[in-house]
Amino acid sequence: MARAAYDADAATFGMDHIRTDKRRHTLAAALNHLGLHAEAVELLRQTLAHRGRALGEAHYFSLQTKISLGMALSHLGQHDEAIALLRETVDQRLRILGPDHSLTLVSSNSLANALSGAGRYAEAAQIHQQTFEARLAAFGPDDASVLQSKNNLARALDGMRQYNEAAAMFRETLRQRESVLGPDHPRTLDTRQNLARALFHLGQQAEPAALLRQTLEGRERAFGPGHTATLATREFLATVESGPTSGVFRRWRRRPDRATPNP
Template sequence: MYVSYLALTLQDQGKYDESETMHRRTLEERKKILGPDHPITLNSARNLATVLKAQGMFEESETMHRDTLNGYEKALGPDHPDTLSCTNDLALVLQGQGKYEESETMHRRTLEKQADILGPDHPIILMSTNNLGVVLKHQGKDDAPSYTGEAEGILGPDHPNTLMSTNNLALVLQLQEKYEESETMHLRTLNGCKKALGPDHPHTLMSANNLATVLRRQGKCEEAETMHRRTLEKREKILGPDHPITLNSAHNLALVLQDQGKYEESVMIHRHILEKREKLLGPDHPITLSSANNLA
């Protein structure tokens, strides 16, 4: 039990590598003692799948979430809170891979059942609504809802769920090409994350990356470059230079350098990313092919 709590604490602190090790240890122990289909074992599997997603290991996370969701549905039923939470988690993993239609279906299923059980103003409903809103906007559907204001009123402006809701709204505004509003929301999220989580927490770095991206969209390339370099440097120290999230930061830096005509450094970074992704993902993976396209 202590190992499980420690894994969750490390996860909350953004120490994902250590948390993953602890979660794997807990999962194996619970499989041996309780069996693979016990709800407590399934909780461990879900925790591990969540920390894998946080590290950008989407394929492994998706597989584990699907297996865990099947286990929950058999052990607890389709409407149990743990089953619905796992459905939401799977929807987020699918969204992270660009599988928007299936993600939307999962989000709608979760939201409908949660609203019946918890009521429309529950904080979990507000988060589920925001998650659905983001995936709808990725598909160009303008009926995407957002409940950032309600989340702030219920939870407070610096609550992690409020900050995630604010981040989601900023991303929706960015997809609508409302860059000034998006920048304001991203900056608000970043300041809140620094205050609540610290400057080096993964969520803070994600927020900094998102803000830098929208700055680039507005042509504020020097400011975006500075922010991308800072984020990349921190991710290299915390996650390592070959981590998928670190490589995403390097990709974003290469793009903003390219926009400024700094082609030599941009090409050098793109080549580095391609080499790493070929080793990590294989030459035919869609992300690897996208990296190769950047050098075409």
């Protein structure tokens, strides 16, 4: 539907019309959600170029597009370009809005997620800690953005192999998200799987398996059985249930960071 709307507006109004521009960005967001990051990147580059010309590089919509492009590139493993783009958005928003503005903190969160994706967990943890503290002071402990930062800080700690600290933070975030958002909200499901992963790295099996079964049921209801997130949970659950003597179990525990960030 998003692609059909974009094609129709492009044919009717032209590629540089504001309506076509909005449709292009919406289509790119849908492709990112489906895991089709390469196709999303192509559209986001076009959108960023158009918005830079029409609105200026520091305009809100230009910076939002730059963040989306940076995160899509991060998913594709193009870490250097992703981090450079996201660092630009942080610098621009710092100059325009200041360090504690909510939009500056959005940019900082995205940059830290990209650093985690590149395996630069210590740098990511430092930025996530600063973002978490600023959001906590501004919005209180149960605000969605505060819980986002707490999940992402725990993810960085998990990447640094500080599994006890990560598990404790994931568990607290899960309790809050279940209370605030409900047990089947996508963000709650992310945190539940992240907790399972940290516990798995601590050598546990029973609780991670139970958490993953609950996550799998929630993702099947929310996204369907064939969604990439559902498939990832099913694979992880099969690994945990295979037992510590299996080769796949041991290989998974040696894999790099797979905790789920909140963009």
